[in-house]
Amino acid sequence: MxxxxxxxxxxxxxxxxxxxxxxxxxxxxxxxxxxxxxxxxxxxxxxxxxxxxxxxxxxxxxxxxxxxxxxxxxxxxxxxxxxGIRWQAGQIAIAVNDMDEQLEIIADNHPGINHKKREKELKEMLGHxxxxxxxxxxxxxxxxxxxxxxxxxx
Incomplete structure (x- = not known):
């Protein structure tokens, strides 16, 4: 049992x-x-x-x-x-995903900047x-x- x-x-x-x-x-x-x-x-x-x-x-x-x-x-x-820790990790993931999105916009507007977009966003919902x-x-x-x-x- x-x-x-x-x-x-x-x-x-x-x-x-x-x-x-x-x-x-x-x-x-x-x-x-x-x-x-x-x-x-x-x-x-x-x-x-x-x-x-x-x-x-x-x-x-x-x-x-x-x-x-x-x-x-x-x-x-x-x-x-x-x-605590897992919630903060989720907040960091949100910030990294936002920065990746902003870098893509900057790279598109400036031909000399190369940026490869992440294939998969970081998981943002980790904590409570x-x-x-x-x-x-x-x-x-x-x-x-x-x-x-x-x-x-x-």
Whole structure:
């Protein structure tokens, strides 16, 4: 049998990724199935995964357990990274893509300047806004609690 904690975290990831599709539709009026495998946006699948795992462990082992302590620190690091480093990397990608576009315009207007446009733009949606992380946290708590309460007693 599979490890219940791992399965809970995987359900957290899958549910968050799936929810990105209808939430994106509500915002844009377009169905974009690529959101199922993309990063960024609402809700944060990273936050949902680690929060569902931490919630499940808290209910199963107790908040004074070493498992809960380790999972909590792991969760904080992942969510900080999603909002901080990964968000900043996305902002840098936006700036690089904009500069590449501007260089192409400059090169077209000045025959002596050579510029080869990038074949593929850098991915800009890498991290999360705080509200997207909060959405992942709320979803993760619900999934972790559900996993615990629907677990069959041994």
């Amino acid at each position: 599979l490890n219940r904690a791992i399965c809970t975290a995987l359900v957290g990831i899958g549910t968050a990724q799936f929810l990105k599709i209808p939430l994106n539709y509500l915002r844009t009026d377009k169905w974009d199935w690529k959101k199922l495998f993309g990063s960024g946006e609402m809700p944060s699948s990273h936050s949902s995964a680690v929060t569902s795992l931490t919630t499940y462990i808290a209910l199963k082992k107790g908040v004074s357990s070493i498992d809960f302590g380790a999972s909590s620190i792991f969760s904080l690091i992942v969510m900080y990274d999603a909002m 806004l705080p509200v997207e992380v909060l959405g992942g946290i709320a979803l993760g708590i619900a999934i972790g609690a559900g996993s615990y309460f629907f677990e069959k007693p041994k």
